[in-house]
Amino acid sequence: MMRGYRPTPVSNSTLSFCGSDNSSAYKVDNGLLNNGCFLDALGVVPHVFLLFSTFPILFIGWGSQSSKVHIHHSTWLHFPGHNFRWLLTTVLLFVLVCEIAEGIVSDGFNQSRHLHLYMPAGLAILAAITSIVYYHNIETSNFPKLLIALLIYWTLAFITKTIKFVKYDDHGIGLRQLRFCITGLLALLYGLLLGVEVNVIMQRRYMWFQYPTEVKPPDDLQDLGVRFLQPFVNLLSKSTYWWMNTFITSAHKRPINLKTIGKLPISMRALTNYQRLRKAFDAQIENGPVPLKGSRWIWRALRQAFGRPLVLSITFRFMADLLGFAGPLCISGIVHHISSDNHTALPPVKLLGVHFISSEAFLANAYVLAVLLFLALLLQRTFLQASYYVAIETGIKLRGAIQTKIYNKIMRLCTSNMSMGDMTTAQICSLVARDTNHLMWFFFLCPNLWAMPVQIVIGVLLLYYLLGVSALIGATVIAVLAPLQYFVATRLSRAQKSTLEYTSERLKKTNELLRGIKLLKLYAWEHIFRSSVEETRRQELRNLRTFALYTSLSIFMNAAIPIAAVLTIFVVHVHLHSATDFNLSPAVAFGSLSLFHILVTPLFLLSSVLHSTVKALVSVQKLSEFLGGTELEFNRDSIIQTPANNNGNIKSVYALQLQAKLVNRKNKAKQDVNRNFEQQDQELTALGAQDEDVCIKIVNGYFTWTQGCPTLTNIDIKVPFGQLTMIVGQVGCGKSSLLLAALGEMQKISGNITWNSLRKSDSEENMRAQYISGRQSLKNRGSVAYASQRPWLLNATVEENILFDMAPNEKRYKEVIEVCQLQPDIDTLPQGDQTVIGEKGIILSGGQRQRISVARALYQQTNVVFLDDPFSALDIHLSDHLMHEGILKFLRMEKRTVVLVTHKLQYLPHADWIIAMRDGTVQTQGTLKDIQCAEPELFGQWRTLMNRQDKENSTELKRKSFRRAMYSRDTLATEDEDEDSSITTDEDSLRAELRHRTTIPWSSFATYLRTAGLLLLPLLILSQLTKHSLMVAIDFWLAHWTSHVIAAQIESAERNCTITKDCEFSHSSYLQVFCVLCTLGIVLCLVTSLAVEWTGLRVAKELHCSLLRIIVLAPMRLFETTPLGNILNRFSTDTNTIDQHIPVTLECLSRSTLLCVSAVGVISYVTPLFLIALLPLAIACYFIQKYFRVASRDLQQLEDSTEMPLLLHYSQTIEGLTTIRAFRHEQRFKKKLLEHTDANNISSLFLMAANRWLEVRMEYIGAFVVLIAAVASITNALYSQLSAGLVGLGLTYALMVSNYLNWIVRNLADMEVQLGCVKRVSSLIHTQPENYDGLMTPAQVPAGWPKYGEIQIKNLSVRYDSSLKPVLRHVNAHIKPGQKVGICGRTGSGKSSFSLALFRMVDTFEGQIVIDGIDIAKLPLQTLRSKFSIILQDPILFSGTIRFNLDPERKATDQMLWEALEIAQLMPVVKGLPGGLDAMVTEGGENFSQGQRQLFSLARAFVRKSSILIMDEATASIDMATESILQKVVMTAFADRTVVTIAHRVHTILGSDVVIVMKHGAILEYDEPDILLEQKDSIFSAFNEARHDYKPSCVPPHPRRWDVSRA
Secondary structure, three states, rough: OOOOHOOOOOOOHHOOOOOOOOHHHHHOOHHHOOOOHHHHHOHHHHHHHHHHHHHHHHHOOOOOOOOOOOOHHHHHHOOOOOOHHHHHHHHHHHHHHHHHHHHHHHHOOOOEEEEEHHHHHHHHHHHHHHHHHHHHHHHHHHOOOHHHHHHHHHHHHHHHHHHHHHHHHHHHOOOHHHHHHHHHHHHHHHHHHHHHHHHHHHHHOOOOOOOOOOOOHHHHHOOOOOOOOOOOOOOOHHHOOOHHHHHHHHOOOHHHHHHHHOEHHHHHHHHHHHHHHHHHHHHHHHHOOOOOOOOHHHHHHHHHHHHHHHHHHHHHHHHHHHHHHHHHHHHHHHHHHHHHHOOOOOEEEEEEEEEEEHHHHHHOHHHHHHHHHHHHHHHHHHHHHHHHHHHHHHHHHHHHHHHHHHHHHHHHHOOHHHOOOOOOOOHHHHHHHHHHHHHHHHHHHHHHHHHHHHHHHHHHHHHHHHHHHHHHHHHOOOOHHHHHHHHHHHHHHHHHHHHHHHHHHHHHHHHHHHHHHHHHHHHHOOHHHHHHHHHHHHHHHHHHHHHHHHHHHHHHHHHHHHHHHHHHHHHHHHOOOOOEEEEEHHHHHHHHHHHHOOOOHHHHHHHHHHHHHHHHHHHHHHHHHHHHHEEEEOOOOOOOEEEOOOOOOOOOOOOOOOHHHHHHOOOHHHHHHHHHHHHHHHHHHHHHHHHHHEEHHHHEEEOOOOOOOEEEEEEEEEEEOEEEEEEEEEOOOOOHHHHHHHHOOOOOEEEEEEEOOOOOOOOOHHHHHHHOOOOHHHHHOOEEEEOOOOOOOOEEEEHHHHOOOOOOOOOOOHHHHHHHHHHHHHOOOOOHHHHOOOOOOOOOOHHHHHHHHHHHHHHHOEEEEEEEEOOOOOHHHHHHHHHHHHHHHHHHHHEEEEEOOOOOOOHHHHHEEEEEEEEEEEEEEOOOHHHHHOOHHHHHHHHHHHHHHHHHHHOOHHHHHHHHHHHHHHHHHHHHHHHHHHHHHHHHHHHHHOOOOOOOOHHHHHHHHHHHHHOOOHHHHHHHHHHHHHHHHHHHHHHHHHHHHHHHHHHHHHHHOOOHHHHHOOOOHHHHHHHHHHHHHHHHHHHHHHHHHHHHHHHHHHHHHHHHHHHOOOOOOHHHHHHHHHHHHHHHHHHHHHHHHHHHHHHHHHHHHHHHHHHHHHHHOOOOOOOHHHHHHHHHHHHHHHHHHHHHHHHHHHHHHHHHHOOOOOHHHHHHHHHHHHHOOOHHHHHHHHHHHHHHHHHHHHHHHHHHHHHHHHHHHHEEEEHHHHHHHHHHHHHHHHOOOOOOOOHHHHHHHHHHHHHHHHHHHHHHHHHHHHHHHHHOOOOOOOOOOOOOOHHHHHOOOOOOEEEEEEEEEEEEOOOEEEEEEEEEEEEEOEEEEEEOOOOOOOOOOOHHHOOOOOEEEEEEEEEEEEEHHHOHHHHHHHHOOEEEEOOOOOOOEEEHOOOOOOOOOOHHHHHHHHHHHOOHHHHHOOOOOHOOHHHHHOOOOOHHHHHHHHHHHHHOOOOOEEOOOOOOOHHHHHHHHHHHHHHHHOOEEEEEEEEOOOOHHHOEEEEEEEEEOOEEEEHHHHHHOOOOOHHHHHHHHHHHOOOOOOOOOOOOOOOOOOO
């Protein structure tokens, strides 16, 4: 209370309802209603009635719930005017608080206490709270009859307040008296609430109506799976997020998962918002043609679909910003009234026996201002959080809608867009992951675009009101520096974009390094690729330095501009005013200081908002380009189709010849119909007779992948119904392209594709009916079971991959498993067929992936099956079994049409129809007999190759015994079992890591700081502490200065000096110290920001360097037991977090923490009583942050973990687009996309709601801090002579606490999550590397070693890890120089381990390998591996030139490279490419076929002229003709060199000098092949002889066996 209005001391004995200082207080001579005290007492009646009438119901119980619907009963809000009632009640409570305050202030002028002035208002507040609680319970429990109590209460309250208002008016009390205005407002509010109650009763026909209106709860509330209740709760719970309390606290007891958060409400689901967006897009299209370029139409659609909630968010933001100015004004008013005894408010007027004060007098009270400041802060924070919530919720809805829109577009995209590099998977995933998020965050920041100008204008006007012209100069300083800030933000954005390009390049190289790590280690090229990654990293770090510099400049400017502006203002203010002017009071100083903090915020946000806007514009432009991408044209005239299959999906399409006639006759009279029917019947009959047995027919087809020369030319083929059609030809001749052309995946230049699905047995009437219904497109051709050449698998279980959403059929499933020989593989998997096989089947071998892909095609009950080279990754045992049991038996029994692409010509006799391809065209087609007659030369080539391939059947033993041997339980001791078990262990450890719910990971924080080094760490800590100490010193000095100004003013007034010199007050000394402090503060701001960013940069550099080094040096065991995606995540997500996010979070956390600590310290120094109130507030803060951190961490991890499957679903869809469209499973995948999107969105919504939950509570605590600090400061100033400057200082810092308190907890939670990245990277860095050193130095190794290629293996035993069983046991062998050695054996016999032992890729714990007289264990690892060549089964190509892929070391000449390409049969292919040897290879070699990639691997081995070559099933993916040539080339090119061939095809080692037969890691047979064949009891001989005894279990109904005599 201000000093001038201090009340007269009153004793307790004078306390009474109407007061005891006025004898007329209880007189009623002029009537009861003319007595002021009686009028107040009359107002108590309604409140007492409500409290007593509702007490039994509120506190005794409600009885049974009347609503029989099973819902979230506490959230069903269904009475009309619900929100309006809550708003009116909130306003009512505010007015009643003002009435109490006015009564207390008025009572201060009385001699005794008058309880009637404020006690009725207190009861009214209690009644208002009771009314809303009572109403809430009535509404949620659906007891509308109990509304009678509220109806009576509002009626009585309205009548009493109206009477009081009228009587005030009769006695001349008017608008100048505050109590008159308050009474009128209360009468209005009670009248409105009465109207709301009557409206509820009349609309719903409650109480006295016989039949009330039935209302059903929304579907969301009937679904107990919906747990996001923000849209359904009342206004109080909405604004405070009260419904989240249980959710947040329960997270501390059990982890939050998708089951915990439940489902999205219908209005927030991706499908709902996609439909809204699609309607908006359709509306844009209806309004006019959509431009091919430009994004304006997309913006219009977004505004139409999501603009309305954005307007609501902007409105909330306006209200929050306006209320934000109450803080500085209240602080200025409080300090002003404390620092001066003078007041200009009107004195109170005494009427009706009591005092009436004006609003000016009311607001002149410091305590009133403190309460108003508290209420304003509560409302401001509430509106601000509401604005944030609405904006982010709209952004999340928008993101879900756009992601769904993108996915639907992907389903219609041309395959060529991806395969030819126009749109890569990474680009589309970037569009989904980054650009949709850019739009979401733009919507979040969008309200700032509208609110900032208003905030700036009002702030400048208020500053001008306080400081005059000097305020405009200070604002000018900020305005001048704002473009500089925008410039820094622009540069920052540019640096980030540039960094991102290098980051993408680094990740691409790292990905290639990890995927090809085995090849790189075997060729000793890992250091070349490591250097390449490090070079890109150096460029990335160069950009990161720029990024860090601009980030530190941005942080510096955010901190320094307010200091510079305040310094400028006070310097100008002092110089503009005379020395006798005491205008620089604490009220002005600290009021303007608070205003500056508000004013600077929008100017800081300006750069972020503009940056976000630019990003959003770019993202929408990208989205526009993507949506304009080429789609598959299913409805072209030339793509036609014949009658539908039994599912009714495919309709009559045999109508090309009739199309023109149908179009011409469309508008003819009805009498032509019968004639048309007759003509159609005749044409259909002719067509049916011609092609009744043809399933697929392509006539004169020209197809291409890109605009330009056609890939396939002059294609005329037909595929007969229910028969086996084989497509054969050399590598790259267009076999796979032909299948895709038939499926409609290629761009068709000309020609017709015809799909028939009805046989002659179908009725002609049915054909005619379907024909008349309209010509159908390829889009409706029906499902085709398609197994692509590169197996495409889902990141799901083995069973789910095979079933592919078909109904489970145990018998059929077992048959398919048996046919594909998958059971033994399934038995070795950790969870059998329930094992999740990982992205792209990462835990499976190539053969296993291939067989699962084929099993999927076989399991589907489709009429047509396309198999694209299914034998490429299979050994001959599995190939024969799959061919005879799967294709010739299983598929033929079901009479399915099978199209098989293969290189295995020995299966040609089983074909019913053969299509031979050559150079992109059909060389010939027909039965084998037809081709024998028509193309004798081609037939002769086939016969030679087929006779040779026939010998492969020697590998086929008797089926049962072979399978028992091949898949005995002994195989569990092999490397495969070890790999699988270790993968399980790794998955379990990852799961445990995700659920690691301990306290803040201080050890990781210590690792981070330790990595920074001894120089930067002390600098970082000292600069932070010094800077914040200086900030406090600046404000203390300002308080000291302004307090002395007030003291001088009082002294001048007391002395009543007239001489100017006596009245002078010198500001110069104060100003000089202030300038020095501010300058030092600005300098330290720069030092601090640079220290934080440079610390982050140093840590980023060191951690990545260590990580890359250890990964390159790590043993292969790490890569075999750890999913590649996990390792790549350390280089991508985790490194990005360490690079860019941790420094910013660390700076923000340290700044907000030190600001709050200094603020609490300052307030405690100013008013020590604050420490008493601080304890409960600190306890509340502790528990809030404790619960929030756990929930926030879980929700952040859940958001990340749900984002990964979403992006994986996109990448899987893109990679398997052809398969999905072939199977016609688009709708299923779209449904799965919606599930993934909703899961990610519900996680984001809960995380956002949790952030709002925290911020509301922390800011409410901050408001209480301000209230306590204000009341304590005012009391201290009034009764303990505390200086006004220190009061202003304390209040300014209290406001700071409310701003920064929630940021401490938010940043602490973010830091906790981000330090998890440091922990994961650090754990990987501690991996034990391979021992690259040897007993010999590279200089000691003889030049040209190994010169002869002699290999001596002595008692060799190896294992993959010291904790695992041996995979080779006591192996002894001697390979002579230049010998050709073939190694064979079943899966898991140790063949590959034998070859890896030569490279020391496995742990040799016993024995030795001596090559040309040197024990390889003594050699440096790099030297050893650089001396050998190896060709692996899975071909690997790297992005770059062909030259780089053949010779990364750049040692070979062009002539050597061309020679290698010629040997590998690739010279014509490479010469035809633009650039020749410098032609580019895309990532993974995707622009070459599988077979061509294998040929490049062969050429790569030829380039390295080593004396030892290891071939690990190097010819599995190439056709037999090419393989035959290559075998001869190997024998000639490496005639004088040692060649070790690991074979699945036994014929490939029949020409070897020595054959080694292995089993269970031991050599069983070791001799020349001829000698082993002569030994009838040898295993090798058994392989060879078994073909004579082998008879397939299924003989074709019309076998076309090879007839040698006719040939």
